[in-house]
């Protein structure tokens with residue numbers, strides 16, 4: 001039997017959901033294929049939502065944010081277990097799945113459960129335990145996301161050697177932990193476990209963590225990691241991993257060092273989910289990390305097949321994936337009216353403390369010979385910072401020395417990912433830092449940092465002029 005759709009979307013993560021809903025809003029007949037039993041993709045089931053909920057549970061139960069006020073021994077719960085964390089995570093996952101399902105059904109999107117693969121550019125075969133069916137579609141969007149990359153050097157056993165999909169399956173909280181990978185996922189989990197009192201060793205092959213973030217902000221994060229007793233092994237590569245008889249794990253480094261822990265989390269990269277797609281049938285080829293090349297409209301080499309979200313590579317964020325999916329569905333039906341500017345995509349990194357930024361870093365502007373100045377505000381100078389007990393946060397504005405246009409905003413501190421959006425709006429509307437000087441912010445709020453930083457920046461310019 002062959003059913004005919006205007007759009008078939010493969011994958012129900014953020015990219016697929018938004019694409020399907022946008023297609024439906026354009027009046028098209030849309031089917032969404034998902035190979036998991038539930039919708040939501042890696043975002044809801046194993047990635048963003050579980051990790052951010054776990055972070056919230058960690059911060060709450062450990063009393064971490066209030067230790068500067070009530071003392072280093074302050075705790076909301078004395079013995080925090082993995083079950084405490086999983087309880088809150090499962091609750092949020094279930095709710096998010098329900099919300100997503102409701103949105104899809106409200107928009108009359110047919111959800112087909114099974115694994116999708118191409119027969120040719122207009123036919124998709126969906127296979128599940130009941131058999132397989134071929135569906136026809138004028139356009140198809142690949143939004144199949146990624147899975148944790150594997151390495152023969154690090155055999156995952158699901159108990160002592162795990163990847164990010166398996167963190168919440170840990171039965172007990174380890175006393176010591178080795179985290180391999182200083183990218184976003186590795187650093188976020190390091191912060192969470194360190195806040196729970198786990199002695200963590202973070203191993204990264206590059207000379208610094210989070211290489212795409214502003215150096216000063218990363219240095220500040222590194223200070224916090226060391227303060228939480230994290231040992232950082234930078235410029236180090238894992239040669240092999242051994243599971244010992246006493247139940248511990250040893251990471252042997254190429255430099256001949258050995259690192260021992262109760263658990264090892266391998267968080268080095270992700271691999272595109274393309275194996276089941278039969279891309280050869282549409283003349284499309286993924287690269288060695290399973291990333292599908294697309295043009296600015298998210299169109300693959302095959303004119304009626306689009307791809308969006310993590311499967312096309314950087315920046316691999318749920319936030320951006322949603323937007324890519326929406327734009328891809330618009331373009332599939334000739335709608336050119338939706339414009340999305342990657343220069344204004346924000347980054348939120350949920351370390352402890354949180355990091356968020358938009359626009360250029362100082363390093364990029366130096367490289368590009370752009371004359372810039374910075375203005376900085378410290379949370380400790382702001383009443384809200386004192387009230388919240390976050391006295392180490394800071395907000396940095398980077399602006400053009402001559403025309404004062406805002407070129408970048410970089411924040412480290414609690415609430416950073418929310419606070420950033422003020423700067424994002426000013427940047428997107430072409431504003432200058434005088435906007436912050438002339439604006440009255442609620443008091444006491446962290447938003448006041450913008451005003452203080454703008455004054456600080458203008459002072460620096462006037463002293464130099």
Ligand SMILES: Cc1cc2nc3c(=O)[nH]c(=O)nc-3n(C[C@H](O)[C@H](O)[C@H](O)COP(=O)(O)OP(=O)(O)OC[C@H]3O[C@@H](n4cnc5c(N)ncnc54)[C@H](O)[C@@H]3O)c2cc1C
Nearest residue numbers: 011013014015035041042043047116145309310316317318
């Ligand atoms: C631990 C972790 C933390 C993260 N934290 C954040 C964060 O704080 N903020 C943020 O913005 N992003 C975060 N991300 C990234 C975010 O989860 C991804 O960017 C986002 O999920 C990508 O969405 P997607 O729609 O491309 O794919 P996914 O969410 O991966 O969904 C793809 C779906 O397609 C299904 N699928 C694959 N192949 C097929 C097939 N052949 N047929 C049918 N279905 C198929 C998959 O099973 C999956 O359900 C995090 C990721 C991880 C792993």
